[in-house]
Amino acid sequence: MQLPDIEHWRLGLAQPLLIGGPCGVESPTQINAIAQALAGSGVGMLRGGIWKPRTRPGSFQGIGSEALTWLKDAGISVGMPVMVEVASPFHVGEALTAGIDVLWIGARTTVNPFLVQEICEALRGVDIPVMVKNPVHPDLELWIGALERLDQAGIHRLAAIHRGFHTYEKSRYRNAPLWSLPLELKRRIPTLPILNDPSHICGDRALIAGVAQTAIDLGFNGLMVEVHPDPANALSDPEQQLTPDGFRTLIAGLVFRKPTTDDAVVRHVLDDLRKRIDRIDDELLELLAVRMQAVREIGEYKREHNMTIFQLERWNEILKTRPATGAGLDLNKQFVVRLMELIHEDSIHQQSQILYRQPTSDGKDAAPTS
Ligand code: PEP
Numbered sequence: 542m543q544l545p546d547i548e549h550w551r552l553g554l555a556q557p558l559l560i561g562g563p564c565g566v567e568s569p570t571q572i573n574a575i576a577q578a579l580a581g582s583g584v585g586m587l588r589g590g591i592w593k594p595r596t597r598p599g600s601f602q603g604i605g606s607e608a609l610t611w612l613k614d615a616g617i618s619v620g621m622p623v624m625v626e627v628a629s630p631f632h633v634g635e636a637l638t639a640g641i642d643v644l645w646i647g648a649r650t651t652v653n654p655f656l657v658q659e660i661c662e663a664l665r666g667v668d669i670p671v672m673v674k675n676p677v678h679p680d681l682e683l684w685i686g687a688l689e690r691l692d693q694a695g696i697h698r699l700a701a702i703h704r705g706f707h708t709y710e711k712s713r714y715r716n717a718p719l720w721s722l723p724l725e726l727k728r729r730i731p732t733l734p735i736l737n738d739p740s741h742i743c744g745d746r747a748l749i750a751g752v753a754q755t756a757i758d759l760g761f762n763g764l765m766v767e768v769h770p771d772p773a774n775a776l777s778d779p780e781q782q783l784t785p786d787g788f789r790t791l792i793a794g795l796v797f798r799k800p801t802t803d804d805a806v807v808r809h810v811l812d813d814l815r816k817r818i819d820r821i822d823d824e825l826l827e828l829l830a831v832r833m834q835a836v837r838e839i840g841e842y843k844r845e846h847n848m849t850i851f852q853l854e855r856w857n858e859i860l861k862t863r864p865a866t867g868a869g870l871d872l873n874k875q876f877v878v879r880l881m882e883l884i885h886e887d888s889i890h891q892q893s894q895i896l897y898r899q900p901t902s903d904g905k906d907a908a909p910t911s
């Protein structure tokens with residue numbers, strides 16, 4: 542996918558792009574108050590939900606088409622482009638008629654290729670920037686697929702929004718950030734701008750500043766933050782919205798770091814530190830190879846004595862002792878567990894290759910396949 546560079550995409554806005562606005566547009570008074578309060582704060586774009594995807598019926602579903610002009614007028618009054626979520630060709634038609642500047646596709650829509658394609662057809666021939674939120678569940682291909690569909694429909698001013706992922710594991714976040722996914726998206730499509738939505742990741746305004754700073758530190762191209770004049774009484778997402786002042790404070794507290802430096806000494810020191818990492822990685826891999834050799838020897842022994850590969854007690858013991866050893870070495874417990882699981886998975890694979898190896902016609906064992 543060939544995307545224009547972010548500089549061409551940016552609508553003349555300074556980087557990184559800061560977007561603020563309510564979860565849902567509720568009234569002209571509400572959206573005007575937000576627009577006025579954010580003017581001059583560095584916020585470059587006003588967001589507002591017009592049609593809200595809600596988990597259960599009976600919740601506030603958004604005002605609908607009528608609120609499009611409220612949002613657009615509020616944007617005009619402060620000279621800010623405005624953006625809304627679209628989830629159907631009808632939404633697209635209404636948003637385009639109202640002169641909305643940018644569209645975004647929500648997490649619940651990105652999961653559905655039929656719907657994304659319908660939206661693409663409605664957008665064919667229209668030159669408007671579109672941002673695509675990640676799908677609800679951690680599926681990078683589905684996220685890329687939605688971007689590709691838009692690209693193929695002639696929409697080239699594209700950006701992605703990372704809003705976190707639903708996982709069954711309990712976490713302090715409403716949607717786990719799983720940072721490796723958006724970073725892999727950046728690796729796969731380097732020219733695609735990626736913004737972060739700390740509001741929907743956190744689900745709790747107290748956590749937003751930390752996630753926003755992490756996103757900036759990881760080189761994200763902007764932030765989309767939910768802002769409401771009276772968050773506690775917001776008709777949707779009351780726990781995660783910031784007041785305009787809260788957003789201004791967050792912006793003022795952000796530390797913007799550079800990806801590189803012109804300072805030759807700093808570059809030299811960094812190079813040295815990286816060489817150290819390179820050497821450690823080599824040693825790690827050599828050690829892993831030695832461990833795998835031992836695993837294969839055990840595999841041969843199990844085969845000889847007709848024993849099963851997987852031994853639950855042994856695995857439980859590893860899962861207990863390794864994180865404990867790791868903790869003594871200041872290593873994160875979850876990291877050690879995941880690492881051991883990965884090593885164990887390949888050890889099982891290696892040993893099954895040995896166990897299921899067929900003897901050749903001369904009675905010797907054939908070499909394992911792959
Ligand atoms: C939103 O931004 O208001 C929204 C509904 O977000 P998401 O699609 O990320 O849940």
Ligand code: MN
Binds near residue numbers: 565778
């Ligand atoms: Mn919301």
